Amino acid sequence: MEQINTQKQYDKLVKEKSPNSPILKDCFNAFWVGGLICTIGQIILDFCLFNGMEQSLASTVVSISLIAISAFLTSINVFNRIGKFAGAGSLVPITGFANSIVSPAIEYKSEGYVMGVGGKMFTVAGPVLVFGISTSIIVGIIASIF
Amino acid sequence: MQKIGKQTICFDNPPSILEAASIVGPKEADGPMASYFDKCLEDEFWGEKSWEKAESKIIKETVNLVVSKSNLSTNDIDYVFAGDLLNQCISSDFGLRDSNIPYFGVFGACSTFTESMCLGSVFVEANAAKNVICATSSHFCSAEKQFRFPLELGTQRPPTAQWTVTGSGAVILSSKGNGPYITNITPGKIVDMGIKDANNMGAAMAPAALDTLITHFQDTGRKPSYYDAIITGDLGHVGKEILSEMAQSKGYNINSNYNDCGVLMFDKEKQDTHAGGSGCACIATVFSGYFFKQLKDKKIKRILLIATGALMNSTSMQQGESIPGIAHAVSIEM
Amino acid sequence: MEFIQSIDWLQLLRCFIIGGVICIIGQILLDKTKLTPARILVIFVTTGAILGGLGIYQYLIDFAGAGATVPLTGFGANLAKGAIESVKEIGLLGAFIGGVKASSGGIAAAIFFGYIASLIAKPKIKKQ
Numbered sequence: 112m113e114q115i116n117t118q119k120q121y122d123k124l125v126k127e128k129s130p131n132s133p134i135l136k137d138c139f140n141a142f143w144v145g146g147l148i149c150t151i152g153q154i155i156l157d158f159c160l161f162n163g164m165e166q167s168l169a170s171t172v173v174s175i176s177l178i179a180i181s182a183f184l185t186s187i188n189v190f191n192r193i194g195k196f197a198g199a200g201s202l203v204p205i206t207g208f209a210n211s212i213v214s215p216a217i218e219y220k221s222e223g224y225v226m227g228v229g230g231k232m233f234t235v236a237g238p239v240l241v242f243g244i245s246t247s248i249i250v251g252i253i254a255s256i257f
Numbered sequence: 258m259q260k261i262g263k264q265t266i267c268f269d270n271p272p273s274i275l276e277a278a279s280i281v282g283p284k285e286a287d288g289p290m291a292s293y294f295d296k297c298l299e300d301e302f303w304g305e306k307s308w309e310k311a312e313s314k315i316i317k318e319t320v321n322l323v324v325s326k327s328n329l330s331t332n333d334i335d336y337v338f339a340g341d342l343l344n345q346c347i348s349s350d351f352g353l354r355d356s357n358i359p360y361f362g363v364f365g366a367c368s369t370f371t372e373s374m375c376l377g378s379v380f381v382e383a384n385a386a387k388n389v390i391c392a393t394s395s396h397f398c399s400a401e402k403q404f405r406f407p408l409e410l411g412t413q414r415p416p417t418a419q420w421t422v423t424g425s426g427a428v429i430l431s432s433k434g435n436g437p438y439i440t441n442i443t444p445g446k447i448v449d450m451g452i453k454d455a456n457n458m459g460a461a462m463a464p465a466a467l468d469t470l471i472t473h474f475q476d477t478g479r480k481p482s483y484y485d486a487i488i489t490g491d492l493g494h495v496g497k498e499i500l501s502e503m504a505q506s507k508g509y510n511i512n513s514n515y516n517d518c519g520v521l522m523f524d525k526e527k528q529d530t531h532a533g534g535s536g537c538a539c540i541a542t543v544f545s546g547y548f549f550k551q552l553k554d555k556k557i558k559r560i561l562l563i564a565t566g567a568l569m570n571s572t573s574m575q576q577g578e579s580i581p582g583i584a585h586a587v588s589i590e591m
Numbered sequence: 592m593e594f595i596q597s598i599d600w601l602q603l604l605r606c607f608i609i610g611g612v613i614c615i616i617g618q619i620l621l622d623k624t625k626l627t628p629a630r631i632l633v634i635f636v637t638t639g640a641i642l643g644g645l646g647i648y649q650y651l652i653d654f655a656g657a658g659a660t661v662p663l664t665g666f667g668a669n670l671a672k673g674a675i676e677s678v679k680e681i682g683l684l685g686a687f688i689g690g691v692k693a694s695s696g697g698i699a700a701a702i703f704f705g706y707i708a709s710l711i712a713k714p715k716i717k718k719q
């Protein structure tokens with residue numbers, strides 16, 4: 112066996128010895144859970160439209176419903192199990208966004224409601240809003256030029 | 258007491274480990290080592306309001322337990338060396354604030370247990386103390402909260418991730434006693450091989466363990482076969498394999514007598530702990546619970562205990578720094 | 592009953608597949624790169640806002656419905672779409688108003704439910 116002297120050689124050994132994530136299984140679970148969450152959203156959307164709701168309002172109802180479900184599942188300690196099973200399947204849909212706001216709110220409750228819950232609520236989701244909103248403003252500015 | 262070789266200290270009147278105690282959380286109580294611990298908790302809060310308070314209570318009760326087991330009183334304890342993973346060592350600070358024992362807060366990340374033993378044994382050997390306590394604690398939930406994500410966040414742990422042990426272990430080192438004795442210590446250097454993956458701590462710490470291991474053999478002139486057991490702290494499955502392979506490539510075959518407390522603590526398949534246990538409490542509880550009794554019963558006679566630590570925090574990780582490792586070795590003989 | 596009869600099953604299938612495929616992309620990023628979940632969410636929302644701004648994402652929404660709007664890329668696209676529409680109505684100022692306005696329901700709901708959850712729930716350890 113060769114001697115390990117440089118960081119590069121060590122990095123190679125570490126890669127060799129570290130087990131990889133079971134990517135096929137992970138992708139399959141992410142696919143069907145993520146697809147299912149979207150399908151639930153579609154059924155809510157169809158139901159709103161069927162009852163004569165306007166398209167953009169119906170979309171908002173879908174978002175709020177999924178966020179409410181996700182917040183509920185997070186607070187009864189179920190969402191983290193779904194997340195462990197489905198990975199990106201529950202992270203990428205809007206449910207993951209809601210979970211990333213609700214989970215620190217619960218966790219940092221012991222540091223008080225103002226700086227704990229209020230202050231830490233956006234530790235994970237804050238960047239999403241910063242980059243999402245900033246990008247949309249840039250898009251809007253560009254659109255106003257053309 | 259004298260220094261031999263590069264960084265080893267050899268004791269003339271080896272301090273004895275008078276007593277050891279351990280308390281662990283419920284997940285550890287489901288693992289293969291469960292029957293060896295003094296007390297297993299039923300829930301991670303232990304009646305407290307936060308994870309941090311619970312961890313303080315665990316180390317406090319472990320220290321009380323080791324004192325009562327030894328038939329000493331807290332007045333007989335000259336100093337306590339204690340540490341944990343939380344910022345500014347708050348678990349130990351708050352856990353021991355009412356103990357009325359002079360206190361040294363020690364930080365060496367997960368290597369704190371043997372670091373405390375190194376410091377404590379030098380105190381005893383130098384006649385600066387008759388009895389000292391060395392204790393460490395860690396808590397899965399407080400560690401996750403500080404270093405990673407809220408517990409309710411739906412994330413997947415990669416296969417190389419380790420599970421922080423909830424619990425605390427404490428030992429009393431004494432100038433009197435019938436062993437096991439700390440015969441020499443090899444405090445380690447900081448070693449950084451450029452690993453940046455916080456989910457692969459075993460790989461980050463293994464080079465430090467290797468450095469301390471080899472230095473110990475060179476300084477003392479001992480061979481791996483001198484020891485009945487060579488035990489690292491929390492390299493886990495990944496780090497353990499890396500260490501034994503690298504030790505072999507340097508001419509030290511430790512395959513037959515080497516094991517890791519992170520590997521011993523959990524049942525990998527049943528408990529879904531991925532690469533194994535970690536945290537200050539990992540080696541502290543496994544040594545106090547299992548190896549100390551094995552030594553007392555003379556089932557093993559010579560053990561080299563190497564606790565390993567990853568010297569990082571979330572700020573250094575966010576700034577893109579790599580993870581420096583450290584390892585301190587303590588040679589214990591009956 | 593009437594509602595169930597009105598369901599477009601093919602539409603649901605398209606929604607399931609596209610939603611699932613977007614999640615697979617996220618999973619590959621999770622497993623193959625060392626990106627944290629927060630970074631992945633940022634990548635998705637930004638990509639969605641850019642594709643939405645270019646008008647490409649609308650095709651996906653037309654094809655897959657909620658399969659494209661429920662993933663976070665849809666959230667980003669919705670932000671961009673709102674900004675553009677508002678710019679058309681009131682000019683430059685719309686860039687600052689339209690995006691958040693269009694997604695205000697989701698953001699407000701997440702904050703509100705987060706607060707409510709912190710009142711009632713207690714942190715708990717993951718069993719695995």
